[in-house]
Amino acid sequence: MALPAAVTRDQARDPDFFPGFGLAIPLGVQHVLAMFVSNLTPPIIIAGAAGFGFGSPDPSALIYMIQMSMLFAGIATLLQAVGVGPIGARLPLVQGTSFAYIPVMIPIVAGKGVEAMAALTTAALIGGLVHGILSMFVGRVRFALPPLITGLVVLMIGLSLMRIGVQYSAGGVPAIGTPAFGAGQSWLLAAVVVLATLGLKFFARGIWSTASVLLGLLAGYAVALAMGRISFDAVASAPVAMLPSPFHFGFALSASAILGFVLTGFVSSIESIGDVEAICEGTAGRPATDAELQGAVAADGVGTALAAVFGAMPNTTFSQNVGLIAITGMMSRHVVTLGAVFLILCGLVPKIGAVVTTIPIEVLGGGVIVMFGMVASAALSMLASVEWNQRNMLVFGVSLSLALGLQLEPDAVAHLPETARVLLTSGVLPAAVLAIVLNLMLPRETADEEPALVAAE
Template sequence: MTAAPLSSAEAALPGALTPEQARDPDYFPGMAVAIPLGIQHVLAMFVSNMTPAIIVAGAAGFGYGSADTGEMIYMIQMAMLFAGIATLLQTIGFGPIGARLPLVQGTSFAFIPIMIPIVAGKGVEAMAALTTAALFGGLLHAGLSFFVGRIRFALPPMITGLVVLMIGLSLMRIGVQYAAGGVPAVGTPAFGAWQSWLLAGVVVVTTLGLNFFGRGIWSNAAVLLGLAAGYGVALAMGRVSFDPVATAGWVMLPTPFHFGFAVSASAIVGFCLTGFVSSIESIGDVDAICEGSAGRPATDRELSGAVCADGVGTALAAVFGAMPNTTFSQNVGLIAITGVMSRHVVTVGALFLIVCGLAPKIGALITTIPIEVLGGGVIVMFGMVASAATAMLSGVAWTQRNMLIFGVSLSLALGLQLEPEALQHVPETLRILLTSGVLPAACTAVALNLIVPGRTGKARA
């Protein structure tokens, strides 16, 4: 296969790379190239990485509307720190751990529908159950890396697309709640006020404008820059207080089992099952980066190493009170744009994330973002999750069989999530799992796809 020519962005870099160098994961292009591209990777994933920690902290009672945001700051810091550490596991590798490819790790959206019911309004005790479950789930996830090639047949694009769609649909309500003023404002006259929608609207409009008309870093960091625009308007409206920044320390070190250790059967089962689906997403990212940027198929070693790093990164993060990690697809797309596949570039970005994760004033500054501003960014991000699912589903052959499997799975999963009281007589452990949206969709679709005669193939060209 002939190597593709360098992109215009690549050619403009100091000491432009040859096509062979750009496609080589082991080539180091020098710090003059690695630093700006590494920081660009961080900017592309920064908002998506910290958002799950903010959402879960808020659901547990640590965040917006709470008198003490210290736990939220800790969770934000750990999200940055362990995203950096997990990324190093991928890029540098340790034995069977890591694909040794330019894969950026970050906090996973896939687990949010599972995490929110576990922690909703329950504080530190529930967070202990959540992080303990993430530890067990991460270890199982890592173990799956040795078998993942043999189980891919059970998760064709129809099922993985359905799961990603359910993730997006499950989270959209959170985006609207945040944009309208947040959960604490529900039922009050302040909820849905025009000032709230103005701030969220500024973020959405700015993000869309930069995505449509921006180039390079302006487009890749559109959500981050959209949040900055909304933050500026909120600052002008007097909606920002810098008190958390003033009281935050300069250095924060992770503490083992920060929230404690507590075993919850429903949480562990939920994390293990969701980790199984997350491993398939990681395989898709590895396939995309190897075929799209290196012009070759991914090796079994790269696939198993990537999934193993996902699991080990999640388990390690859980020990210190952080959320589960996964590969970030937006950074795979960024590599396709820049044309530079060096894993050492991503390593530089990971080191930058680690430095940020040790500086609590950064986390404190993030907590000063008004919830409506964050809501605007969340609406865009969760909408993009659902859009990515439709792209995955576009290649499915929509036979009557496949439409019935997809329709029944979606209807049951979404219906139970919207009306959880329908399962009020079901034991609590099972009820949490069945109303998560993602798990019933995945389990129903997998079971039907294996039982019902026929195959789930791709659409004909």
């Protein structure tokens, strides 16, 4: 959606500028459309891993999680855009449920049912509070997070999730998915979503292109409906309105879960720092201030803790919405505020969540393949600014090799304590920690390169 001529470039780059409801409302809804599917995917993945996801006899817990993901994404977005004291960057940052935590969350709940959600949400609450406290030190550690590190972290998030996309497209996680796992019918539905998404993205314009993933899912849904794969029983039985309930899943302390959330919170803050810097430098044409970075990370932590109290997933800034701002050129935080209000209203209507649960797992899989692939592609874009000398290649290569290898072969650390196994096989955490340590400790060049540099001088 292009800006009207009445809006000057300086106005569009001002976070405090309000373009009027006639433009702000459609731009705000466009932000919601751009993040809607990504925001709902993590709770669906976690519910599926726990065993109460798609196809379960009682979808009420999943419907609740979906509703809360919308409600608290809206509330966390308000924290970022409007701000409360030191909390919030006061920039047009859209918050949503975080993919970064999924590799840590899945082992916590895998096959354990809804009862495991108590330990997960409790860990998210504590991790969010620690995350908020750590925001006070963002300015001091900013030097340790160059594009080499942030790009690697985002790449590992994408790589860690790609297996889920394939599993969903084939019919769900084996043993708890559809009976005909890997059947041609399953891949047909996933292919419809992927092809429709690509077609709209490349050959359509405006909102049709921006919301291509959402529209691709609708195309796959329509095909599934024609095939008789959709049941609306859950929609009919869902209540008209739903309010969040404190500690909906209970309260349970798990040392490994808490440590995983605390460390992943640090990883999530790296992603948020990259988003803030991208929006300030790419749209406003200036570097981000320490106050903006600290406020953004603080809102991440507080938003995560608040969501966890009511049984929702952790929150973080959404990179796809940063890209949307770059496309529209409109940096008004008031646009995002209106989108947040729309999300909150959606979160209070359970019929919406019930409709989402009717989506066949294969249809969701097609969308997930596109989304997770784009996460990895965004990482490559971030890494393009890195100077790829031998030193940086070694830091990146060793960190990626060890982290991805342990994730692909978790039995390699089978004799370690449970907490260590969960953290070491998460993919994202070991990659981030090892890369940061190596980047800080290793000299700027290898021994072979030093003589050449001296001779050149």
